[in-house]
Amino acid sequence: MRVLITGAGGFIGSELVRALLSAGRLTDRHGIPRAIDRMLLVDSHLRTHSDSKVEQIQGDISDDAVLRRIADWQPDSVFHLAAMLTSAAANEPDRALHVNVSALAQLIALVGSQTAPPKFIFPSSIAVFGGALPDVVDDDLVQHPQTSYGTHKSIAELILADATRRGEIAARSLRLPIVLVHPGPPTSSVSDRVAAIVRDAVAGRDVTVPLKSETRIPVVSVAAVVAGLISIHNVTSAKLNGITAINLPALTVSMADIVAALKRTVDPSGLGKITFAPDATLEAIVDSWPKGFVSRTASTVGISSDDSFESIVRHYIESLGNA
Template identity: 40%
Template sequence: MRVAILGAGGFLGTRLAARLAATGQLAGQPIAELLLFDRHAVQPPSAPCPVRTLRGDLCDAATLDALFARRIDCVVHLAATLTVDAESDFRRGLDTNLLAFVQLLERCRAQAPAPLLLFASSIATFGGPLPEAVDDEVRQAPGTSYGTHKAIAELLLADYARHGFVDGRALRLPIVLTHPGPATGSISDQVAALVREPLRGQRTRCGMAPDSRLAVASVDTVVEGFLRLAAVPAQALGARRSINLPGLTVTPAQLVQAVRRQLPAHAPDPVDWQPDAQLQRIVDGWPKAFVSARATALGFTPDASADALVQSFLAQERRRP
């Protein structure tokens, strides 16, 4: 099968590409070619199968035509304009997150048989007054443009799947940790900085209250989630094509405590707590606990603890060139 990763140069895309390159298969099928697409140049990993890179903008029709010049059996769509950027540049967010996605679905519809499309949705599709734990049954009422784009994309994905145009599957992701940097300014990266910077001997700033409850997942858990989602029989999903990836609920204070357990005993406090009202408003509108009985029944599991998240980052650091 030919597999394309869109957003392959990003944090998650890089890790997923490395995993697929190492195993040479997806959902039990050998990968004949791995196509890595991003706006920026991508360094292809070593792989037993051919790896090809393509650089461009998903908003450009000619780029999409080049991407689908040959049949693609599986598309993993990770590319997006994230929360802060989508709020500050409304049109760019709409073009990238939604209008380009419609064109991607149309390219998939032109393929036969219908390709597998794995889509990275987000915890941000939920907002407003929320119950203590948010599961797949909670009504989606996003409070940001980014969350709105993702919620609409989920509906489109399900409708195209209903028509048989695509085997679409969406995984709603909690905050993914720990981005290796450099800092991106995204909200998830500001959470990641609480782990990354102190373990690299640097101070960091936190605009969230220490007791803010955050639903998070390590990048390793997210990669495993996409691999599992690809292997789930279609009948197990039915008409509901989107599913929550169960997250671990932690606070910034708990993350910092887990980090401090890896630092010298008398190390100074590595974090400056500087409240940011806009950031706090966005974070407070997100689910505090992110769960899914459907996902649990299908074998999806969250990370074990804040210490496990820190250990995942330290292992990531050891793999860095």
Template identity: 60%
Template sequence: MRILITGAGGFIGTTLTAALLQAGSLKNAKGVSEKIDEILLLDTHLPDISDPRITSMQASIADRETRMRIAAWKPHSVFHLAAVLTSAAEADPAAALAVNVLSLADMIETVGNRTAPPRLIFPSSIAVFGGLLPDNVDDDHLQRPQTTYGTHKAIAELMLADATRLGLIDARALRLPIVLVHPGPPTQSVSDRIAGLVRDSVAGQPSVCPLRPDTKVPVVSVDTVVRNLITLHDTDSTALRGKRALNQPALTVSMEDIVTALTIVTDTTPQVTFEPDAELKKIVDGWPKGFISTRAPSIGVTADKTFDEIILSYQRHSGRETSTA
């Protein structure tokens, strides 16, 4: 089996690559577990991985020669992770459109095959929802995105559904809340501004929280996201009941909850200063606080149970299992 990962050099991409290498197999279109023979990593920047199953391609999907090579390679499955995130998309909508929408169109054209449609797994976003929202937002809530990024993801979901209807691909999308904990270096993305609380506190460093203490956000660990993307890939299409996108169930926590969990896990008093950022608050206030899915449990897509577990997962990845007190 040949697997293509775009955006492979990113946070989720590197974690997914490691998980696939460890698993060694995925289910094919017949539902039979099949050995992974090769993983093609595509991104403009990639880490060095010494595994004979890995082929690295430092390039852009927008490049015609790159698309020709992928088309000739004929991947059985694609994890299309490449994206320009919320803050960057707001700053440059045109550049974000090229990555978030047009590159997906290029990918569908490149790998689409009516005879043997590849599975295409896509991380969508909680940002497809917006406006006046109930306490809990389920899979089929009306989409009213309030950001450029959310609009692009909503467009992408429709594109994937249509390409699946046409028999070109077998698409599955998982809408993600805030994914934690990015290892750094720090960025201006929404998720990383919150991740910084964990990174700094685990390292015994002072941290600035850009949201009010009582601000609640839906979160998920990168390990849970990767596990669920693989689960979604392996799910029989009949179990999706004709719907190609579902929510990643989230754990809802306040900034105070995060500080409390850090206090317990690190056995220290985190040095957190609250300095609310008005622009970040505007983005976060437009998202659901409770992010649920009625369909996820039936196919094994789950949420994290506690924020303590998310911190412990980060400690394992970063090699900081012990307290820095």
């Protein structure tokens, strides 16, 4: 089985590569478990892999030369993680549209096949939802994205569903909530401001929480994301019953919950001092987000949220040894 991973050098991509190399197999389009014979990793920045299964293309997914090399490779399964994220998409909307939408359409055209349609797994985002949201968002809420990034993800879901309808690919999109804990370096994104609470506290640095203690957000560990992407890949089309996009259920936590989990998980002697200093601008952004993120389909296909924030902290600490 030949597996393509774009965005393989990123936060989620590198975790996915490790998980797939460890598992050694995936379920093919007929529902049969098969060994992963080859794995093609594509990204602008890639770490060296010693595994003989791994091949690499270092380059931008929107580059025609990179796309031609991928087409020659003919994957059985695709995990398409390459993207420009929220801040970058806002700053460079034209380039982001090319990377997030046009390159996706080109990739589908190059790897799609009416006779042997590859599975095509896509991480979408909670950002496809926007406007006046209920406290809890499920799979079927009407999408009103309020950012370029969210708009691109929404368009991508439709493109993937249409290509699946035409029989060119078998696409499954998994919408992600806030994914923790990015190892850094720090960014200005709202989600990274939350990640920094854990990242700095674990490193023994003093932490200022920029939100109120009672502010609640939907979060998921990168481990749960990877498990979800693999699960939605392996589930049969019959079990999905025509559904091509679902939410990845989130764990809803308050800032107070995060601090309490850190104090229970990290040795107090190595934990930085934690104080609260709410930022009104940041608070207004987070208050517009849903507090819960659920899916009626996820549990039926073996996809679930993290069981506690302590497990998210523990996974982050363990991941530091893999850096």
